[in-house]
Amino acid sequence: MGSAVSEKTRVPLIDLKRQYHSIKEEINSAIQDVLESQAFILGPQVKEFEGLFASYCNTKYAIGVSSGTDALLLALKSLGVGDGDEVITTPFTFFATIESICNVGAKPVFADIDPETYNIRPDLIEKSITKKTKAIIPVHLYGQCADMEPILEIAKKHDLRVIEDSAQSVGAEYRGKKAGSMGDLGCFSFFPSKNLGGMGDGGMVTCNSEKLEEVIHMLRIHGGKPKNYHAALGINGRLDTIQASILIKKLGHLDDWCDKRRQKASYYTEKMKGFDLVTPKVMDFNKHAFHLYVIRVKERDRLMEHLKADNIDCAVYYPVPQHLQECLADLGYKEGDLPETEMAAKETLALPVFPEITEEEQDCVIESVKNFLSASK
Numbered sequence: 132m133g134s135a136v137s138e139k140t141r142v143p144l145i146d147l148k149r150q151y152h153s154i155k156e157e158i159n160s161a162i163q164d165v166l167e168s169q170a171f172i173l174g175p176q177v178k179e180f181e182g183l184f185a186s187y188c189n190t191k192y193a194i195g196v197s198s199g200t201d202a203l204l205l206a207l208k209s210l211g212v213g214d215g216d217e218v219i220t221t222p223f224t225f226f227a228t229i230e231s232i233c234n235v236g237a238k239p240v241f242a243d244i245d246p247e248t249y250n251i252r253p254d255l256i257e258k259s260i261t262k263k264t265k266a267i268i269p270v271h272l273y274g275q276c277a278d279m280e281p282i283l284e285i286a287k288k289h290d291l292r293v294i295e296d297s298a299q300s301v302g303a304e305y306r307g308k309k310a311g312s313m314g315d316l317g318c319f320s321f322f323p324s325k326n327l328g329g330m331g332d333g334g335m336v337t338c339n340s341e342k343l344e345e346v347i348h349m350l351r352i353h354g355g356k357p358k359n360y361h362a363a364l365g366i367n368g369r370l371d372t373i374q375a376s377i378l379i380k381k382l383g384h385l386d387d388w389c390d391k392r393r394q395k396a397s398y399y400t401e402k403m404k405g406f407d408l409v410t411p412k413v414m415d416f417n418k419h420a421f422h423l424y425v426i427r428v429k430e431r432d433r434l435m436e437h438l439k440a441d442n443i444d445c446a447v448y449y450p451v452p453q454h455l456q457e458c459l460a461d462l463g464y465k466e467g468d469l470p471e472t473e474m475a476a477k478e479t480l481a482l483p484v485f486p487e488i489t490e491e492e493q494d495c496v497i498e499s500v501k502n503f504l505s506a507s508k
């Protein structure tokens with residue numbers, strides 16, 4: 132059932148055109164420079180962006196790669212994670228986190244999430260450690276860091292490596308430290324809709340170890356060092372020069388965009404106080420980057436239909452918990468094994484949030500949610 136709001140405005144989940152138009156000159160001239168140079172593969176902008184990104188994250192190194200998925204794959208490979216190894220991670224994430232573990236031949240082992248932050252619960256990680264465990268991949272979901280201190284302590288105690296899946300959390304902070312700067316390696320995605328999005332695929336691995344940096348550099352170009360001499364199997368995983376040139380420009384706006392996301396998120400949270408739903412919980416040790424603004428509501432699917440009828444875009448991240456994916460059936464997980472994740476997959480819903488969203492658009496969303504909740508009382 133749509134309300135009067137629907138005839139007036141369509142509210143998109145994200146509108147990349149608005150961002151592009153606000154910085155069009157900068158972006159067009161950056162692309163033009165690459166076109167003039169014709170240095171499409173590992174042109175100077177890649178190195179420049181790596182340097183800027185490393186200082187943004189406060190890490191010694193950053194290696195530009197072809198996507199967030201390849202960032203995870205290369206991170207695991209660089210640590211020597213492979214056949215027979217186990218990697219503990221969250222089942223409430225995008226499939227790529229799990230896919231990368233499986234693609235190096237290792238086995239994902241799932242620990243359930245905290246129902247308030249949707250991030251992995253550190254106390255459940257320790258229980259899942261076996262002799263085969265090599266690494267932990269916490270995912271900083273929706274733009275909020277997992278509780279890293281206890282995770283790093285567990286890793287130290289059991290001599291495990293930590294890879295931060297920071298694909299959704301560029302710009303987020305945990306106890307004053309940037310996402311991707313706390314573990315052995317940090318992995319980022321520049322998928323266009325991310326807080327720092329390219330105009331195509333792209334990714335980054337961050338680290339403080341010179342050795343890991345060298346290995347990842349080598350692995351991202353087929354593992355050849357020098358060229359044509361292959362001591363290791365790598366991939367074609369370079370960051371594209373055009374993407375790097377765009378991302379250099381966008382990085383200069385990132386903090387402002389993240390601030391705006393936080394303001395928009397606070398507006399929703401303030402205006403939806405007293406509604407029969409759960410707004411995002413921000414832990415006091417975290418600076419949330421609000422890649423997504425995710426509410427929790429019992430009648431999620433009906434609310435989704437209602438919003439769509441009101442011309443408001445919304446989406447579920449993620450409807451299928453990863454331990455229940457068909458292609459992972461061999462792992463032996465069944466429904467009921469990870470109840471918090473399974474419940475979150477049924478009750479969470481992302482509302483439109485992006486730096487350029489207007490107050491009027493947000494009011495449309497709030498009004499529509501309010502109408503739905505009062506009609507279903």
Ligand SMILES: Cc1ncc(COP(=O)(O)O)c(C=O)c1O
Pocket residue numbers: 198199200201224225227228270296298299319320321322332333334
């Ligand atoms: C948590 C998480 N991990 C990994 C990825 C993979 O990144 P990409 O799409 O750049 O390969 C994404 C991107 O959607 C993600 O959200």
